[in-house]
Amino acid sequence: MAYSDKVLDHYNNPRNVGSFDKSDPNVGTGMVGAPECGDVMKLQVKVNPATGVIEDAKFKTFGCGSAIASSSLATEWLRGKTVDEALAIKNTDIVNELSLPPVKIHCSVLAEDAIKAAIDDYKKKTEKVETSVQAQA
Template sequence: MAYSEKVVEHYENPRNVGTMNKADPEVGTGLVGAPACGDVMKLQIQVSENGIIEDAKFKTFGCGSAIASSSLVTEWVKGKTLDEAATIRNSEIAEHLALPPVKIHCSVLAEDAIKAAVADYRTKNTDAKPEAAE
């Protein structure tokens, strides 16, 4: 099965590959996996004091669609608020990348990853700043 042009483009030129310091309180980390294919995806966000995502990085070991999905999400979330980032749906990712039905789970993985990263950031920052979580 052929990948769409957009998937190939992200696969060949992945955006924002890298790792942030997990221990940094400004960083939220989402680590998710799809055991059926042995994929593992890490998505990290760096959040400013006013709750804006300033930077995002990912590292994915998986198929082209999983790499493209996570690469795309790092592009999308930059400049967004945490709430906005958490509303990204896998259907939007799948549509943008023209993923075939058998690869929809890759977009689900990317949605789970960004949600997990947002949740991780919030958990980390609830203790320090209770009002910031609201």
């Protein structure tokens, strides 16, 4: 099956590969996987707590070219977005941008799940901090 040029570009030159310290309170980590193909995707966001803007995003994906491209594209899109804007990213946006064929749509779903999981993790962390601050007050 032929990959689109955009998939190939992300696959050959993946953006933002790497990781942040997941114990950093400003970092949200999303880890998702698909049992059929054994893909695992880790996506992290680093949020500016004052503005709620995602300043940086990194990923590492083990999986097919489409899974790597989907998560690479996701990190590009995440940078500069607020946490709420990030949650509005839909897998169909990724499908359209990368021209993914129907059999690879699950890769874009995985990327959307990873974004949601990362934001969710970040939100949980900030809630915890707020509660402990209130408890101290």
